[in-house]
Amino acid sequence: MHRTAVKKVVLEGVLDANDALAEANRQRFDHANNFVVNMMSSPGAGKTALLEHTLDRTLGKVRIGVLEGDVQTTLDADRLARFHTPIVQVNTDAGFGGECHLDANMVRSGLAELPLHDIDVLVIENVGNLVCPAEFKVGEDVRVMVYAITEGEEKPLKYPLMFRSADLVLINKMDLLPHLHFDLELFLRNLDAVNPGVGRILTSAATGQGIDEWCLWLTERGNV
Amino acid sequence: MHELAIAGHVVDIAARHADGRTVTKVFLKVGHLRQVVPSALSFSFDLVAQGTTVEGAEMVLEEVPAAGRCQDCGTESVLKSFPLLCEACGESNLQITRGEELYVESLEMEEQQNNEELIADR
Numbered sequence: 012m013h014r015t016a017v018k019k020v021v022l023e024g025v026l027d028a029n030d031a032l033a034e035a036n037r038q039r040f041d042h043a044n045n046f047v048v049n050m051m052s053s054p055g056a057g058k059t060a061l062l063e064h065t066l067d068r069t070l071g072k073v074r075i076g077v078l079e080g081d082v083q084t085t086l087d088a089d090r091l092a093r094f095h096t097p098i099v100q101v102n103t104d105a106g107f108g109g110e111c112h113l114d115a116n117m118v119r120s121g122l123a124e125l126p127l128h129d130i131d132v133l134v135i136e137n138v139g140n141l142v143c144p145a146e147f148k149v150g151e152d153v154r155v156m157v158y159a160i161t162e163g164e165e166k167p168l169k170y171p172l173m174f175r176s177a178d179l180v181l182i183n184k185m186d187l188l189p190h191l192h193f194d195l196e197l198f199l200r201n202l203d204a205v206n207p208g209v210g211r212i213l214t215s216a217a218t219g220q221g222i223d224e225w226c227l228w229l230t231e232r233g234n235v
Numbered sequence: 236m237h238e239l240a241i242a243g244h245v246v247d248i249a250a251r252h253a254d255g256r257t258v259t260k261v262f263l264k265v266g267h268l269r270q271v272v273p274s275a276l277s278f279s280f281d282l283v284a285q286g287t288t289v290e291g292a293e294m295v296l297e298e299v300p301a302a303g304r305c306q307d308c309g310t311e312s313v314l315k316s317f318p319l320l321c322e323a324c325g326e327s328n329l330q331i332t333r334g335e336e337l338y339v340e341s342l343e344m345e346e347q348q349n350n351e352e353l354i355a356d357r
Contacts, residue, residue: 013347014345014346014347015345015346016259016343016344016345016346017256017343017344017345017346018341018342018343018344019252019253019341019342019343019344020340020341021248021249021252021338021339021340021341021342022338022339022340022341023248023252023338023339024337024338025241025244025245025248025263025337025338025339026241026244026337028244028247029244110237110239110240111237112237112240114240142237142270143237143240145270146237146241146269146270147237147240167317168317170270171268171270171317172268172269172270175268203318204317204318205317205318205319207318207327
């Protein structure tokens with residue numbers, strides 16, 4: 012007996028296992044006729060605030076369910092509880108001190124608690140993070156990114172992965188524009204540099220700017 | 236820091252293909268359009284591999300530059316920075332051909348074998 016080095020060709024995608032689970036989620040969503048939005052942003056860009064407006068505006072018209080992803084706490088889910096909409100909180104802190112993103116398996120674990128057949132639109136509010144969530148498909152139909160103008164103009168160039176994968180960008184906190192040195196034209200040029208022509212809506216959760224347009228996009232795109 | 240999660244998947248794949256054998260090297264391809272930080276991935280890999288058949292293996296990461304084929308003029312360009320533009324005609328109508336890779340290419344393992352039975356495991 013002796014030891015020999017052998018080489019084995021593998022050619023397996025690192026995220027294949029995740030993608031297979033995402034596809035399984037997708038089939039469940041299709042079966043229940045759900046339109047699924049993966050909502051992503053940095054922490055504090057206004058995902059939950061925009062979601063509050065969205066639920067408020069569509070109450071009684073569109074049945075929206077929410078899957079809240081956070082490293083810890085149920086604070087976001089608590090904020091949305093007053094809408095009496097199906098909501099489930101998934102905390103990611105079971106791993107090494109908390110994953111920075113939702114993956115397909117975490118979303119799957121939350122689905123058991125959602126009445127998918129009584130939902131038209133499922134919004135998956137991802138963990139606030141500008142990098143990691145973009146790598147992990149969860150079974151969504153579209154990716155909607157919330158971007159706060161307080162984050163500066165250059166982020167599309169610094170964090171291209173998420174901007175490239177977005178189907179729509181909600182440019183939020185527009186009410187703060189007069190108080191900031193934010194060059195909207197420059198930001199839009201940077202956005203087009205990484206994702207040419209991507210849909211964009213100027214919004215403010217403080218004043219309600221753009222909420223109608225966003226809700227219209229959601230209902231038209233989701234065909235609900 | 237999703238490199239930790241990615242490293243976990245890499246170790247899982249390597250251990251499954253090794254099927255009990257000791258892994259000495261894991262060859263990985265990572266495209267430039269992925270936001271994977273090699274040093275963070277390498278650090279995470281060593282950590283996650285502990286206690287598995289992949290423990291102590293070296294992760295050999297090959298970076299793949301981005302490239303795209305222009306849908307207007309057909310030229311293939313290497314894409315170094317955003318905006319991603321065709322180097323021949325300057326248009327952005329590109330089909331990405333390289334740079335989105337993220338896969339385990341191969342493994343190097345130690346195998347205990349009888350003298351005459353050197354089986355190439357390909």
